[in-house]
Amino acid sequence: MKNVAKATDNNEIVQSLKKLSDKELFLEYSNAKSIDLRNELVSRHLYIAEILSKKFLNKGIDYEDIYQVASLGLIYAIERFDISKGFEFSSFATPTIIGEIKKHFRDKGWSIRVPRRIQELSKKVNTAKNTLHQRLQRSPLVKDIAEYLECTEDEVIEAMEASQVYTPKSLDITYDNDGEDKDIQLMDLIGEMDKSFDAIENRDFLQKTMEKLNEVEIKVLKDRFFNHKTQMQVAEELQVSQMTISRMEKKIVEKFRKELNKTIE
Template sequence: MKNVARATNTTKSIQSLQNYNEKELFLLYSENKTTEIRNELVSRYLYIVEILSKKYINKGIDYEDIYQVASIGLIYAIERFDINKGFEFSSFATPTIIGEIKKHFRDKGWSIRVPRRIQELSKKINGAKNNLHQKLQRAPLVKDIAEYLECTEEEIIEAMEASQVYTPKSLDLTYDNDGEDKDIKLMDLIGEPDKNFDNIENKEFLDKTIEKLNEVEKKVLIDRFFKNKTQMQVAEDLQVSQMTVSRMEKKIIEKFRSELNKSLM
């Protein structure tokens, strides 16, 4: 029964708030910052959010996301607004909401920094596409857009390609594989480092270091690590003890370690 009574009182409260004008609501909210009053103010000024959000359609971020950010900006504006200063709320709220939208674009927008002229041209292209589509009753060609904006076709293509980095694409993005059963993922189309480059670098390092060994050290290295001979076999060939071969191995390894450290510095 208590919950029913509370719900009834809340409904009556909301209905009574609808009888207040905006100035009276802000005065009431300054005295009693309740969720009900704030929600009523939000509902009355959501039209500002809608108008401002539509200005950023086709800018690379979903309209729903922009609308949510703008709504948060509206709430910030309501919290900061002082009715006693004599300003119109719409004039106060607009820059606050736009500021939140632009901040969101800075955080979530172009994933790679491109020249400002390309960004500006990209915005103009979006508008030109809409206008030309209505005028020509078909999708505009690059040539049409270039003539409309008085640019070269190369500039239009450059801006259109740059706009692809406005938001990063998921590596799990799939493309149709021309009728094949399995679609192709973006990660499958992206190149990967050629392992041969590492092999070339390693070979150059080995050749350079081996040149610094004396003839006996070279023989020990080649016999032990390339011909897979045992220490005893190498010792017999050199007519030295196995212990001597073992010490020479350690000395050779230390030289390689020293050269590697130099190359990394």
């Protein structure tokens, strides 16, 4: 096999590379990390990056940006690929490229799914704000931006609000506490669920459901599930068989299940 590294003329190098198979190229590249060799490998396999990039269309990031990230992932794959392992390069490169794309989405993507129309308008609003700030020598008003973009003020406000979800704010971010010694963190301003709400809801559910039980069913319910008596003990007190108590339990549980399904619906 011709040693490409010994070629001196650039055109000769290019022509020599095109005559090599993929396997020969990777073998050459493993011996001599030549930029020309890598460029030829990238050129031959750039279609993989293009195909994988198209799988992420309309997901919040421009195709051009995704394609650049995918191309970079292709270079990483070429650098790491070992032809001696016996794998097909496409099989090796695909997860590497997808991994880079997903990483880019985690770092640069919208944290909440926003309609593409709003995403595009948000970009225009940001550009308009910078342009109008220079033109007006002040911070532009919503009215100014709406007139500049020829859209409604509501649309501008919607786009500005949506842009806040592009990157989630850290709960550790601090705010000035109006002259107080200690600043306030965002986590201190966010309300949290009161655990007592669940207890109130559960108690209310139990009371309403128990109103639909007869006296015997209420006694069985309390003795079995609150007083922790055995079925035999409850049966002796009611002078019935243990099987009867077992059937009543199932009937009571079924009534609770039906009431629960009603509340969920």
